[in-house]
Amino acid sequence: MKRIDYILSIGLVGSMLAAAQTADTKPAEVQLSAEQIQAMEKRVAQINDPAAKLFFQANIHRAKGETEEALKKLAELSVHHAHNKRWITRSELLSAKLYLELGMPEQAEVTARQVEFLNQGTDAAETARLFREELMQKKEQSEGSD
Secondary structure: OOHHHHHHHHHHHHHHHHHHHHOOOOHHHOOOOHHHHHHHHHHHHOOOOHHHHHHHHHHHHHHOOOHHHHHHHHHHHHHHOOOOHHHHHHHHHHHHHHHHHOOOHHHHHHHHHHHHHHOOOOHHHHHHHHHHHHHHHHHHHHHHOO
């Protein structure tokens, strides 16, 4: 990845995280202002790495509440950049979160398990493991309240 793409990527992630931290809701429920989304779209337009661009376009769709469109972008990333380990792993982790947002916890768990298995010993594997633990806790809580 070229240095400018990396810098733009970090800036975009920073913008999204800042919005998530200042909101009173969970990150999945964060609603960004139209201005914030426009700023993110301008930054994404400047990214030259096609895999990175698709990943951040998916994040913008998520921020707009367009979860299915976000998944389509991630699927496009998987098809066209299957050997780009950096972005595929991030894409799969985001996909797991999107599946959960769509009410598909089984698919979220399977995807997280796949990330954990394929990336053993990495931060991505640990993130996937923690996500799966959270899913299991939610499942146990919902079964206990039945």
